[in-house]
Amino acid sequence: MTLNCLAVIRFLHTADWHLGAALQGWSREPEHRAALSQLVAVAKARDVDAVIIAGDVFDSLNPSADAQRLLFDTLRDLRGACPRATIALLAGNHDAAGRLEAPRALFEIAGVHSIGVVARREGAFDLDTHLLPVRDASGAVAAHILALPYPRAADLPVAPSDLSGSGVVWSVRELYREATAAARARIGAAPLILTGHLHVAGGLESEGAERRILVGGEHAAPPDIFPADAAYVALGHLHRPQHVGRETIRYSGALIPMSKTEIGYAHGVTIVEIGDDGGVASDRVSLTRAVEHLRVPERGALAMDEIDAALCKLAIDPATPQDARPFVHLAVKVDAAAAGLKAEIDAICEKFPIRLVSLAVERPQRSDAPHVAPLRLAERLPLDLFRDAFETTHGAQPTQEHVACFNGLLEDE
Numbered sequence: 001m002t003l004n005c006l007a008v009i010r011f012l013h014t015a016d017w018h019l020g021a022a023l024q025g026w027s028r029e030p031e032h033r034a035a036l037s038q039l040v041a042v043a044k045a046r047d048v049d050a051v052i053i054a055g056d057v058f059d060s061l062n063p064s065a066d067a068q069r070l071l072f073d074t075l076r077d078l079r080g081a082c083p084r085a086t087i088a089l090l091a092g093n094h095d096a097a098g099r100l101e102a103p104r105a106l107f108e109i110a111g112v113h114s115i116g117v118v119a120r121r122e123g124a125f126d127l128d129t130h131l132l133p134v135r136d137a138s139g140a141v142a143a144h145i146l147a148l149p150y151p152r153a154a155d156l157p158v159a160p161s162d163l164s165g166s167g168v169v170w171s172v173r174e175l176y177r178e179a180t181a182a183a184r185a186r187i188g189a190a191p192l193i194l195t196g197h198l199h200v201a202g203g204l205e206s207e208g209a210e211r212r213i214l215v216g217g218e219h220a221a222p223p224d225i226f227p228a229d230a231a232y233v234a235l236g237h238l239h240r241p242q243h244v245g246r247e248t249i250r251y252s253g254a255l256i257p258m259s260k261t262e263i264g265y266a267h268g269v270t271i272v273e274i275g276d277d278g279g280v281a282s283d284r285v286s287l288t289r290a291v292e293h294l295r296v297p298e299r300g301a302l303a304m305d306e307i308d309a310a311l312c313k314l315a316i317d318p319a320t321p322q323d324a325r326p327f328v329h330l331a332v333k334v335d336a337a338a339a340g341l342k343a344e345i346d347a348i349c350e351k352f353p354i355r356l357v358s359l360a361v362e363r364p365q366r367s368d369a370p371h372v373a374p375l376r377l378a379e380r381l382p383l384d385l386f387r388d389a390f391e392t393t394h395g396a397q398p399t400q401e402h403v404a405c406f407n408g409l410l411e412d413e
C-alpha cells in the first residue's frame with residue numbers, strides 16, 4: 001500500500017516479542033537482542049511518531065530478570081532513537097497485566113505508556129489512561145492511539161442474558177464501541193488508531209505457538225467488532241503477519257520464530273503511515289535472524305544413515321559459538337521401533353555445531369493395524385498428544401511421574 005498524499009503520522013507496529021522464551025531449554029535472548037536492536041534502528045531510520053507494542057511482551061507471567069532487563073534496555077534505546085515518539089506497551093494474554101503496569105511511575109518519566117488492564121473511573125471507560133496523543137514532527141497532535149490490552153474477563157462488559165449470539169463477541173464489541181465513542185467525544189474526527197490483543201477470525205493460526213484464547217468457550221472475534229472509523233487496528237496474538245477483514249486491521253506478527261511452524265514466516269515490523277487525506281498505507285520491514293532455524297530435511301524424512309551427510313552438508317563453521325548455532329528440527333524414518341534411537345541420533349548430532357530442538361520419527365504403518373482416520377488436533381486431549389509425543393521421542397510410554405508433571409504444567413496455563 002502507498003499513500004498518494006503527504007504522510008501526517010508514521011508509526012511502528014510490533015507485537016508478540018515473548019521475551020524470556022526458550023526453545024528446548026535454549027535461551028532466545030541473543031535472537032531477541034538482535035531483533036530488537038534492528039527494530040530500534042528501523043524506528044529511528046523511519047523517524048516514527050509512535051511505537052505500538054501490541055501485547056505478549058513477555059513469554060510468561062513471571063518473566064526472568066534477564067527478560068525484564070531486555071525490555072527496559074529496549075525501551076531506553078527506543079526513547080533515545082525516537083525522542084518525541086509516543087510509546088504504547090500493551091499486555092497480551094501471556095503477560096501479567098499488573099507486572100507490566102507496576103513500573104508505570106518510572107515509565108512515565110520515559111514517556112512510555114504501559115497498559116495492562118482496562119481502566120475505569122466510576123464505571124466509565126477511563127480515556128485519560130487509554131487515549132494517547134501522537135504528535136507529528138512539528139509537535140502538533142495529529143492522531144490518537146486508543147490503547148487497549150488483551151481483554152480479560154474482568155475487563156469485559158457483561159452481555160445481556162437474553163442474547164442469542166456469542167456473549168464474548170458481544171462483550172468485546174461493546175468494549176470497543178464504548179471506548180471508541182468516548183474517544184470520539186473528545187477528539188472529534190481526528191485519526192484514531194486502535195490496538196488489541198486477541199484472536200480475530202480469518203487470521204491464519206500457527207499451530208502450537210499461540211494458545212487459543214478461550215473466553216467462555218469462544219475462539220475468535222470477527223473483524224467487524226472494530227468500529228469502521230478506526231484508521232488502523234494494530235493487533236497482537238497471531239504470529240504470522242497478516243491482515244484480517246479490512247487491509248487496515250493487521251497483525252504485525254512475532255519478532256522471531258517461536259516454533260517449528262513459524263520458520264517460514266517473514267518476521268519483521270510494520271510501518272504505517274496515515275496521510276493528510278485520511279488514507280492509510282503500511283509496509284513491512286523484515287528482520288534478519290541472528291540464529292538460523294532449519295528443518296532437516298526441508299521436506300520428508302531422512303533414513304538413519306543419511307543424517308550424518310545431511311548435517312555435514314549444512315557446512316556450519318565449527319567455531320560458531322554455542323548460542324549462535326542453528327536450531328535444527330530433524331525428521332527421520334525408521335523401519336521398525338528401535339530402542340535407543342534418540343541416543344543414537346544425539347550421538348550423531350553432537351558431532352556438528354548445531355542445536356537439535358525437535359525430532360520427528362516416522363515409523364512404518366503396521367499392515368495388520370486397522371485404518372483409523374486421524375483426529376483433528378482440536379479434537380484431541382492434551383494428555384493424549386503428550387503420550388504420543390513422548391512415545392515417539394523416547395520409544396516408551398510416559399511414567400506416572402511424567403504424566404503428573406505434564407498435568408501440573410497444564411494447570412499452570
Ligand SMILES: [Mn+2]
Nearest residue numbers: 056092093237
Ligand atoms: Mn498472545
